[in-house]
Amino acid sequence: MEQTQYDTIIIGGGHNGLATAGYLAKEGLKVLVLERLDRVGGAVVSEELTPGFTVPYCSYVLHILQGRVIDDLELREHGLDIIPFVSFRLDPFPDGRYILTHREHxxxxxxxxxxxxxxxxxxxxxxxxxxxxxxxxxxxxxxxxxxxxxxxxxxxxxxxxxxxxxxxxxxxxxxxxxxxxxxxxxxxxxxxxxxxxxxxxxxxxxxxxxxxxxxxxxxNYGIPRGGMSQLAFAMARSAEARGVEVRLNVRVDKVIVEDGEAKGVRLSNGEEIRSFMVVSNADPKRTYGSLVDPSDLDEATSKKVKGLTTRANCVKLLAALKERPDFSRYLGPGYDPRLGAYFRICPSVDYYQQSWDDAKNGLPSSCPVMNVQIPSIYDSSLAPPGHHVLSAWTLYAPTHLKEGSWETEGPRVGEQLIDLLSEYLPNFRESIIDWTLQTPQDIETREFMTDGSIRHIDITSRQIFTGRMPYRSPINRLYLCGSGTHPGGEITGVPGHNAARAILKDLEKVAV
Ligand SMILES: Cc1cc2nc3c(=O)[nH]c(=O)nc-3n(C[C@H](O)[C@H](O)[C@H](O)COP(=O)(O)OP(=O)(O)OC[C@H]3O[C@@H](n4cnc5c(N)ncnc54)[C@H](O)[C@@H]3O)c2cc1C
Known part of the structure; x- marks a missing residue:
């Protein structure tokens, strides 16, 4: 490899960026991770909603983080402690009946x-x-x-x-x-x-x-003790133990491309850092739409990026509560609270259909499908004693509303969701200390996920396998390692793993 300050610069310290960093550093590469926020993790994040109440602002459950990645990166040795769940999901229905499912068929x-x-x-x-x-x-x-x-x-x-x-x-x-x-x-x-x-x-x-x-x-199926960020912190510790340097609060503005090759990055403060190769953890639309000059892209890539869909979006309600939501109407007195720690509101097939049809037509959903978690039932460190936090990942929501804006509609939608939850949980509204609604625009602004697309691009039959963006970009020595690549979004660590493997394979060729 040529003599540069770093072998690899990784743009973004999301969980996949950190995974790529860890895998490359294990093979002796000198890696620098540049993250625009004041924390690592990207959409793997928990922060205080109000003092003492820690909520998962984006992802809320580890369910497909791969065991191989946990082991390879020695995440448990670096502090990851997953609290497993005792059941899968509770579905309460308006008539008082419910379905409680488990992972055991x-x-x-x-x-x-x-x-x-x-x-x-x-x-x-x-x-x-x-x-x-x-x-x-x-x-x-x-x-x-x-x-x-x-x-x-x-x-x-x-x-x-x-x-x-x-x-x-x-x-x-x-x-x-x-x-x-x-x-x-x-x-x-x-x-x-x-x-x-x-x-x-x-x-x-x-x-x-x-x-x-x-x-x-x-x-491996549950929540990290202490909040979702604990996974990201364990990944960062693991990478740093292998010699990776992580810099926070630095935004990359451009990938420096010379003679068709990525040679480093230019930061928003004008600073340039040179490296042998560059890896982007940002989503494909952002990477190819703003980090790289369109003139550096071939026609096929430009066309593919233009056609990528980021439509299946969501809103997320987060709340700090002074008491536990009451499921006794369903589960009877003295029930195991863990059985109500994850539930879904979706009373009919037509309701689900309407949720999508509304979003497709640019409307906030009149039939919100709510995936609700009360993580503090499993992890009491997330709220003061006797108190709780609630997260409700809610489908579907258009990125751009046909009428009005999320700034004005967000509070109304938040109230609608609180009303809906209160129909199932009679003490819910009364128990709220504070709440916020994360809209697709908030997710885009906070997390830099284009259109608020939580898996960087939708996972559909057109955008699976090679339908996602390749690890190798059309620019020499520029790679992608985020959820926009195979196999896709969610917290898996696999795009990060596979991107590192593609890079190492290419480096063997360089060495030869
Ligand atoms: C509301 C919501 C709920 C979700 N729920 C779940 C769940 O329960 N379980 C689950 O498994 N998954 C869930 N997901 C999906 C999952 O969190 C993501 O798919 C996954 O975390 C993406 O990881 P990533 O590393 O590929 O990208 P990201 O997490 O997007 O990381 C990219 C990083 O790059 C940084 N970055 C971007 N551009 C720049 C730049 N120019 N300069 C410097 N840094 C930059 C960003 O700040 C970010 O830190 C959810 C996501 C959201 C938003």
Whole structure:
């Protein structure tokens, strides 16, 4: 390698940037991470909402952080302590009934029997479908991405062929109708994630990406003790122990490109830092839209970036509470509070559909699908004694409203969500000490995620595998390592791992 101050500069100290840094430093590279904020972690962040109340401003659960990454980066040795969950999810319904699911399949069929004998009997087939569907995606996670055609070729003639075809051609709504009869059971299973529209083919594939969480070991599924930032801090400590330098409060304005090669970065204060290569943890739209001059891009990349979608967005309600939300209407007196620590509000399939249809039409959702967590039930360090914090990741929300702006609509939507939660939890409104609503625009401003897209770009059938952006950019020695690359968003550490591997592979060629 040429003599420069650093072998690698990584733009951004999100969890994937830190993972790439750790993997490269392990192989002896001199790495500098430049983070614009005063903390590492990107969307892996917990901060005080009001003194004494620590809330997860963005991500709120570790469910697909890969065990291999935890072990390779020795995150537990560097302070990561994951508190595992005892159940999967509680779905309360307006009529007072509920469905409580676990990660162990055998318990779930029994739960469905309360609603329908038919649906209880259909459940094993449903669970088997998802195990195979998510397994089809997961097997490619720690590899360079295949094309959809290659995956189809790999699967041809195997017993997975039918599952794969279903993933590509059938909608969630249809799949649910094929399995279940009871409307409440159907409401429990409806989910389309980044596909948005549960009636569209491809919605199964979007969800299958997240259902990879069924392969996560129980000890890796939960929340970091002390708040989400503790994961980021453990990653930074691990990287620093390997010699990585992390600089905070420094924003990169441009990647310096000379003779078609990345040679370093220019900071917003005008300072230039030179390196042998540059890796961007920023999302692809930001990387190619502002960090790099359009003239340095080839036509194919410019076209691909222009076509990337960042539509399946959310709002997030955060609240500090003086008491625990009361689930006794559902779970009876003296219930185990941990069973109510994660719940979802989605009373029907049509409700979910409306949530997407509203957002698609530029409206705040009239039917918000709320994924609600009360992390302080598991981790009492997040709030003063007897007090709690609540986070509600809520689908869907347009980045730009058709009428008005999030500045004016945000407070109204926040009140709407509080009213909705109060219908299920009678003591909720009264218990609020403080709250805030994070809109797509807040997420973009705080986290630099374009359009507030939490996985950098949507995870859809068009934007999976090679449909995401490659680790290797069209500019020599400029790489991408964030969620916009394969396999995608969420806290996994895999894009960071794979980007490092691609870089190390290329360096072998340089050495030769
Ligand atoms: C509201 C919300 C809820 C979520 N819930 C979950 C969840 O419960 N579980 C889960 O697994 N995932 C969840 N996610 C998704 C997950 O958090 C992200 O997909 C993931 O953290 C992205 O990691 P990353 O390292 O790829 O990128 P990021 O976290 O976006 O990190 C990129 C970093 O680069 C920095 N940066 C960007 N540009 C520059 C620049 N020019 N100069 C210097 N620094 C720069 C940014 O400040 C940031 O720190 C959620 C995300 C959000 C927003």
């Amino acid at each position: 055998h318990k779930n069929a029994e739960e469905l029997r309360k609603f329908s004998e038919h649906d209880a009997r259909a459940y094993p087939d449903w669970a088997n479908f998802w195990e195979r569907a998510s397994g089809l995606l997961h097997r490619y996670w720690f590899r360079e991405p295949p094309t959809l055609a290659q995956v189809s070729e790999d699967i041809r003639g195997t017993s997975d062929e039918e599952v794969w075809e279903t993933m590509l051609t059938v909608s969630m709504r249809d799949l649910i109708d094929r399995h279940f009869q009871d409307p409440t059971v159907k409401a429990h299973f409806i989910d389309a994630q980044d596909a948005g529209d549960p009636s569209a083919p491809g919605s199964i594939l979007s969800l299958a990406y997240l259902r990879v969480n069924q392969f996560t070991k129980p000890e």
